[in-house]
Amino acid sequence: MSTKQPFRTADGGLIDRTQPQSFRFDGTRYEGFAGDTLASALLANGVRLVGRSFKYHRPRGILSAGPEEPNALVELRAGARREPNTRATVTELYHGLEARSQNRWPSLAFDVLSINSLLGPALTAGFYYKTFMWPASFWEKLYEPLIRRAAGLGRAAGHEDPDHYEKAFAFCDVLVIGGGPAGLAAALAAGRTGARVILCDEDFRLGGKLLAEKREIDARASSEWIADTLAELAGMPDVRIMARSTVYGVYDHGIYGVIERVNDHLPIPPAHQPRQRSWRINAKRAVLAAGAIERPIVFAGNDTPGVMLAGAVRAYVNRHGVLPGREAVIFTSGDDGWATARDLAAAGARIAAIVDPRPQIDAGLTALASRIGARVLTGGVVSAASGGRALRQVTIRDASGREQTIACDLLAVSNGWNPTLHLTSHQNTRPVWDEAIHAFVPGQMPAGLSVAGSAAGRFSLAQALEDGARLGSQAAADCGFAPTVDAQPPKTDPEGVALAPVWRVKDGKGRSFRGKAFVDFQNDVTDKDVELAAREGFKPVEHLKRYTTLGMATDQGKTSNIAGLAIMAEQTGKTIPETGTTIFRPPYTPVAIGALAGHHRGQDFRPIRLTPTHQWSKDQGAVFVEAGLWLRAQYYPRPGENDWLVTVNREVLAVRNGVGLCDVSTLGKIDIQGADAAGFLERVYINGWKALPVGKARYGLMLREDGFVMDDGTTSRLAETHFVMTTTTANAAKVMQHLEFCHQVLWPDLDVRMVSVSEQWAQAAIAGPKAREVLRGVVDAQHDISNEAFPYLAAREITVGGGIPARLFRISFSGELAYELAVPADHGDAMMRALMAAGEPHGITPYGTEALGVMRIEKGHVAGNELNGQTTARDLGLGKMMSSKKDFIGRLMAGRDALVETGRPSFVGFKPVDPNQRLRAGAHFIGVGKPAVMEHDEGYMTSVAYSPNLKHWMGLGLLRNGASRIGERIRAVDPVRNGDIEVEICNPVFVDPEGARLHV
């Protein structure tokens, strides 16, 4: 025996003793082997105490050897990679692993807050509700911080996760969940038919429970059967085996959520590799072969480090070559625990006693006991365990009620198994009680899912192999793959599964013990808490859970729910099935948010869309702004311009006095064609379209069916049956969806077709008095663009740059002589460079969305701030556009009394009475001399900008009765920024109200 690892067996186990792995736990260096879990390596080193409990800070050790572990939760790794609440029992050991115990201060061995244990009565079930009743304000300031400090689990890293996570999709015929005997048999049977099979197992080594056992299949060691099966599966091209992969959820229509821990077994993932991968597997059929979870027994001190599940003890002995103790007592209510005695003895431990509450024991088992020299106490129970930080003795009460103590350092507890049926209830179906095996088994199953072996409550190895083969073959057949002629299911060595479970051990007089007996280890819920909940009326299982927190937290009651139900059943005189069970929801085990997010974080949270002119804008030194998914040029600072407003003022003045160039490619563009195209537009816009001549553009406004404004834009008629619609950047997709709804659902008989061409065309606005001269330099000579031939609102297909097809629209957002020129997207960059070259003699200036916004406010055009889903056409001063000669979307609802009420806030302009004062969007309007309270609220400022033409700030807003109050003064109150200034209500068109500049 190695002195370095004093509890390591001399040989055996599925570990690689040639590969030592050094690791640290709470700063102390230890050594384990490849193939260890953190838990097995700690046990090999004799480390029993691994954490403090949630509420009482009780010393806790390792209970299990699997995903159900409630106690051995550690902080894994350090710094930004620190992961709280990591189960040591499923953490694969790696060289350099670093872990720390949780919820202890100042140290694990000496924890000041273990005094909570003595305060027990104050911390019982419902203590939150009872102890911290009043005053309410104490919650935030006192109670909650106090509770959070005293009770808790691990700490999150507090830094950004430096690792990557991926999302992936897979499709298969048959998904097999679990790589134990049933799962391997299922994968083999399905794979042999030629079906596409994926086998997922959460462990890093396939074999499931067989890894923990010494069993024979067809008279050979089961390890050989596993090796043969894996070899055959590896030879099948359509079978994929995914180890370290947990199926955590079952979703509708055969979708399974899977977390693959790609690199959790390494300190740092290799370059360009993810730590974890989140799979969405689409499976036509699935076989659940998730095995079973062993159940503890409730007795005083049952949480003492050294009290373990008997099956877990076998796993440590047989798989990891570790003796969890040298002097063991077995407390088992069924045959299964006896196998632990056998394997422990074979590995060199002394079995002090086997305590089995059943009065009659199979003769083969008693013979085994005498062979290994173990005392047998039939009809007895373990009534208490003690030792504080490590088990020192157990108290045994025999059939006659006499108690005695036995010294030991390990108590292996076996109380039967619960099928791991969590996934079967993810579609809201309840498990059902099977009296024969004293456990819940799957009830109605999600469509396409079948369940095999222990997960179905068929616990023997023979049943697992038989179920797997049958259901794997059936699943493949359901997908259309003919079953292969199968050999007989393999023969297994005999095993006993008889069981008479004991849920809890009371004291000799039938009362619960004075010492704490835990039902739920992770939440520190005791048998007394369940009794208290029953006394106080919290009897239904859902109330029990919430009142006591039984079954909550990271393990979701995997080892505790059943005992809680059993005690409640006993309290209420009902059976366990009458008491009920809680339904399991995804995820089966905790899933890191990072894995669900994948690459969608930070800048990559959403995709980024770049316009065809992006590189050109970049070359011009643009500062970009996010507009939906788009990056748009916001402004183009020049050297020496240190304030964005300086730049924006320059850009605005350049347009108003010369010419500017702006990318408007992000506008939504929808090509609409067909004999009924004009009629279709009549129905979706509030204004008329049939009379629009070919070669002309028109401003259009569309409503939602509830009467509020949806979107606006210009639509041009390129031919009798051909229109091109523009939408706002923000609503491009929404309008497309709306138009398709109108066509396909409302008026399918209209002869019209539409397609989004937003990305097919690059579009630029050329605006300013010199726009025509600039344009002349790029438009091919045969096209007359003089004011007479191409007047305001002309819209035609032309060519530019020597034959490149283009569309030219004489429309203006700035209020200047302006055009929008569209070319196929591939030519967008060339178009901008050509326009810049042609404009150079005229001082052409690129401008961004800020200058665009300033000029639209100067012109009183509505935009996103006003088209906010709460405004009507009338509110925006566009009520006259609504045609009374036709039906259109939103017509009737827009006429509702409340929407035509004259007092509604309507669209007007504002300027500061003191021209030096700055306006703020979001400020609310309050009458002069009135208190700034809600009842005096008369509307709010929607948009503001500084006008370099007017040399003062200007605003647009929605004001009660606004249109009839031009010239009045009112206050713009902005409590958030301490603003309260007087403003004058004015016409929203600040510059060129007659629109003369449009027509030059």
Add this chain to the structure above:
Amino acid sequence: MRITCPHCGARDVQEFTYLGDASPSRPDGLEATEAAMFDYVYQRENPAGRHRELWYHGAGCHAWLTVTRDTRTHAIEAVEPTKRPKAGTAA
């Protein structure tokens, strides 16, 4: 969930947008009353069970689909294009 689009085949639900009940029919024309329109816009059954509803395959063929789904189980009974060929014309 997966929806079997009649044009694109079985696709993930992320490609679709849900609208709601497919049964209301828009009271078209200048003769329609405000009351009828109000019902069309706002009044919906919310059945536990079989439901005919509109889905939009925005990340696929852009078809508006009528999906018959059991709201309790998400079992999908039928998926049809909402736009039907005109009577008397070939599909």
